[in-house]
Amino acid sequence: MADPTPEPQSASAIRLYTPRAPVYDSSHHPSFTARFISHISPHLSPGLKILDLACGTGLLTYQLAAAVGPSGRVVGVDVTPGMLAVAREKLAADKEKYPQVELFEHDVLDLDGIKELAGMKGGFDGITGASMFVLFQDPVAALGHWVRYLKPGGFVALDVTHPQNLAYSGTVEKTARRLGAFTLYHRMWVKGPKSLEEVMRKCGVEVQEMVVVENQCGQGDKKYKVEEADKLFEEGIDKEICKGFRESEEVRAEAKRVFKEEWEKQAVDGWVEEVDTVFLGIGKKVEETKPDSKALLTHSEIAFSGGCRCGSITYTSTTAPTAACCCYCAACRQLSGSGFIPWAQIPTSALIITTHPPESSSSQVPITLQTLNLHKAAERRFCNACGTPLFMVYKADPEETSVSMGSIDEASLRCKLPEIGSHIFLKEKANWVVLPNDWALHCEEFTGRSAEEVLGKSD
Numbered sequence: 001m002a003d004p005t006p007e008p009q010s011a012s013a014i015r016l017y018t019p020r021a022p023v024y025d026s027s028h029h030p031s032f033t034a035r036f037i038s039h040i041s042p043h044l045s046p047g048l049k050i051l052d053l054a055c056g057t058g059l060l061t062y063q064l065a066a067a068v069g070p071s072g073r074v075v076g077v078d079v080t081p082g083m084l085a086v087a088r089e090k091l092a093a094d095k096e097k098y099p100q101v102e103l104f105e106h107d108v109l110d111l112d113g114i115k116e117l118a119g120m121k122g123g124f125d126g127i128t129g130a131s132m133f134v135l136f137q138d139p140v141a142a143l144g145h146w147v148r149y150l151k152p153g154g155f156v157a158l159d160v161t162h163p164q165n166l167a168y169s170g171t172v173e174k175t176a177r178r179l180g181a182f183t184l185y186h187r188m189w190v191k192g193p194k195s196l197e198e199v200m201r202k203c204g205v206e207v208q209e210m211v212v213v214e215n216q217c218g219q220g221d222k223k224y225k226v227e228e229a230d231k232l233f234e235e236g237i238d239k240e241i242c243k244g245f246r247e248s249e250e251v252r253a254e255a256k257r258v259f260k261e262e263w264e265k266q267a268v269d270g271w272v273e274e275v276d277t278v279f280l281g282i283g284k285k286v287e288e289t290k291p292d293s294k295a296l297l298t299h300s301e302i303a304f305s306g307g308c309r310c311g312s313i314t315y316t317s318t319t320a321p322t323a324a325c326c327c328y329c330a331a332c333r334q335l336s337g338s339g340f341i342p343w344a345q346i347p348t349s350a351l352i353i354t355t356h357p358p359e360s361s362s363s364q365v366p367i368t369l370q371t372l373n374l375h376k377a378a379e380r381r382f383c384n385a386c387g388t389p390l391f392m393v394y395k396a397d398p399e400e401t402s403v404s405m406g407s408i409d410e411a412s413l414r415c416k417l418p419e420i421g422s423h424i425f426l427k428e429k430a431n432w433v434v435l436p437n438d439w440a441l442h443c444e445e446f447t448g449r450s451a452e453e454v455l456g457k458s459d
């Protein structure tokens with residue numbers, strides 16, 4: 001039943017939005033975009049360069065254009081030809097008014113593929129996306145990609161749905177996830193405004209304002225009877241979002257059963273409540289990340305690369321490690337399930353980390369580098385999907401990152417890895433790890449002291 005070749009997001013978007021294109025501007029979307037723009041207006045001024053992602057029929061694009069004026073630049077990107085055709089009609093009708101607007105038919109997850117944007121990494125003052133962020137399987141990977149095109153200090157504005165928004169399609173998504181079937185929406189990671197804040201933070205965007213937009217569709221909150229499950233399932237089975245349930249009679253029957261179960265789970269006193277609310281997050285790209293310069297790396301500038309076991313997190317380094325050590329502290333021992341972790345030290349500025357979308361669409365949490373503080377003075381980072389320990393940074397020296405040497409891809413090496421120069425925290429070494437005598441000579445720094453004594457106990 002699992003979807004063996006998940007459809008790319010862009011293909012799903014085209015299927016979903018092509019029939020909607022002619023009627024999109026007659027829906028609730030114009031009124032929502034008007035509210036969207038009013039919330040971001042403090043960030044808009046003449047001359048700014050704005051990237052409007054999944055711009056669709058240009059509802060937001062032209063309002064942005066009016067705000068930045070003819071000296072600004074507004075780039076709209078959308079993958080659905082039908083939607084963009086409507087946007088282009090508006091442009092053709094008012095060409096003189098909008099010299100600052102450019103429209104590209106392209107996958108928003110592949111901005112690098114738009115040659116007109118080649119010089120724009122780190123170049124936009126703002127990135128907007130209205131009613132689109134719940135279409136991406138991996139929100140962190142998507143936003144992480146977009147943020148590369150943003151100036152430090154530039155703003156991002158994106159909205160996501162309330163967990164109880166669109167009760168029917170939310171139940172369809174839950175059902176699809178349980179069956180391992182196709183799902184068009186990826187809304188389940190949103191548990192509340194904090195979820196969006198977290199995703200933005202992980203992408204180097206500090207949230208400045210989280211607007212709760214009520215009555216988004218104009219229908220207000222609604223209630224459905226819990227007994228309506230079968231009726232709703234049958235009424236909706238031909239919809240695009242239910243594509244995965246039509247595979248066979250068995251799949252359909254199983255989907256109906258699971259749908260009903262998920263529907264009933266949400267019921268309170270016999271009613272399923274639908275909340276017509278979205279959360280609009282507005283944030284600023286933090287200054288210290290400099291993905292613009294790093295993102296333009298050519299292959300020959302990469303000294304080595306590596307990643308976690310599941311492939312969700314990969315990294316490259318532009319320089320060879322300056323040193324390497326083996327750490328025998330209890331934390332390294334337990335995290336690795338081994339005797340020690342060998343660490344290679346590189347300048348933090350040389351490290352580029354990439355988060356990839358998960359292989360399976362069943363992942364309900366964004367794949368990320370999770371941070372772990374086991375000692376006061378050190379921060380560890382690992383893949384939250386497979387648990388591979390990847391990096392460690394001493395808080396007193398954030399300029400240097402230790403990379404777990406086991407995660408380095410030997411085949412990628414364009415440099416020589418240094419020999420292990422020291423063995424640290426031998427006081428905590430497991431007895432079954434037997435070191436040659438001369439190794440102990442390298443450990444004078446922490447002789448006799450535990451990691452906790454040196455690095456402090458975590459809270």
Ligand SMILES: [Zn+2]
Nearest residue numbers: 308310383386
């Ligand atoms: Zn992993």
Ligand SMILES: [Zn+2]
Nearest residue numbers: 327328329332
């Ligand atoms: Zn250690």
